[in-house]
Amino acid sequence: MSERNFWIGYKTIVRKEVTRILRIWGQTIVPPAITMTLYFIIFGELIGRRIGQMDGFTYMQYIVPGLVIMSVITNSYGNMVSSFFGDKFGMHIEELLISPLPNWIILAGYVTGALTRGLLVGAVVMAVSLFFTRIEVQNPLIMVSVLILTAIVFALAGMVNAIFAQKFDDIAIIPTFVLAPLTYLGGVFYTISLLPEFWQNVSVFNPILYMVNGFRLGMLGVSDVSLTMTYGVIITAGALLFMWCLVLLHRGTGLRS
């Protein structure tokens, strides 16, 4: 198969994924918008007014970057895990497995689909935030690059989950017991400088902390961690997950008996 054929194969997977996301927009785009609106009202407006300033910003302004990236993480992961596992469960994945497409193209196609949903939802949440506050973006390049890289990392993590999953319960365990706690404890709603020293030291092992703060640095110009560490953590995690996915696809783990 030539590179042109690979490109056609890649575009086909992306088209299929994006069509699916848009076809079921009531499940993919609307729920995160509603959830985040509630977060803005309850935490930003009602509770946030009593909290006051954080790192020099109103609490509403402070949580906007956290909630945007939380939506991106949840949705890029969720899209990959539900779409790929759904294809596996329904056996449609065989359409791709018997095709001449190499594994890295299949992976790239699904990751692009998950990235698209993550960014779409991120954009919607950002738009919703405009009803509550105004933010002057400090560094759009950092903001967008952290957002895209984070979505890719969680799409890859979702692929690992989907490959190992054998039943629908298996795709709910990681988001519930790992992803949600790490996200909530990753500085979405607070700066870690508020934590006791022990918990501050524990927090630095949470990779989501770097993503939240990297995005917040791009948007507001403040962060609990250095930008170098942010990119270092995201790129390392992405590279490791990418390699893991390729190894699993090559072995046919959970896909080829």
Add this chain to the structure above:
Amino acid sequence: MVIDFRGRLLHIVRMHALEVSDLRKTYKNGVEALKGVSLTVAEGDFFALLGPNGAGKSTLIGIISSLVNTTSGDARVFGTSVRTERSKAMSYIGLVPQELNFNQFEKPLDIVVNQAGYYGIPRNVALERGEKYLKQLNLWDKADKVSRTLSGGMKRRLMIARAMMNEPRLLILDEPTAGVDIEIRRSMWEFVRGINEGGTTVILTTHYLEEAENLCRNIAIIDHGEIVQNTDMKSLLATLDIETFVLDLREPIRDCPQLEGMDIVKIDDTTLEASLPKKKSLNNLFAELDGQGVHVLSMRNKANRLEELFLGLVEKGALQSESTP
């Protein structure tokens, strides 16, 4: 085709569409599905792969189409190893699996066009091909309906259309007519026969042995993970030396007639079952029955010939495996 350095045509070599050599597969649960299967399928052949449920047919097809990893051995499609050159080997194959495996929430046209895309076929070409094959399989009027709403026969035909999108050199049909009524089954036979006449090699697995006997030129029977018969259809059928007929009688009889060299069984008062060697003329049968005052009104073959052979081979295999400690 081999041409020497002076450009002279030396000889034309018919390549094997499929070469399977000493293929073994043991699943993680210890089940040994294939125990050293070897077979070849010539280019352009219409080949039947038969076997009872659990014999290893689907595992073999799974390995050829790269859905199942081998334990040892190799399968080569038009000389290309599925193991070491998977991508190239897969570009030659079209697969119609046993189970429905398309997304039933998608539309037939999207399903076939996407499949073409996975083979690197540009979208405009894929749309033309999609229309062509959906029309040939009488599905064009359903092209934009959600596939979940299609009937069972339509879903089967959709999988054939999908498998044709890369215009494969080797088409593998794993029980394509299962659960399909006879009219649709015959139209599917015609379609696949036409594809084969166009030069595509076809491998068919089916439980309808009449289907295999009508369509296929060569045959392999697999049982307990081993090939128990691999020959051409004519030779195989020629080995059948006893044929059984069901005779409908004009008047009821009380006692079963006894004829020398033939096995006659009374089914009911107006039906007999007669088994006789192939060399024995049917005229003898009728004459001897007539002599005993038994008049035959009509006659038919008791079972499909291939079915008799198939059962014989499989039962023999079962007996051998029972006697093996």
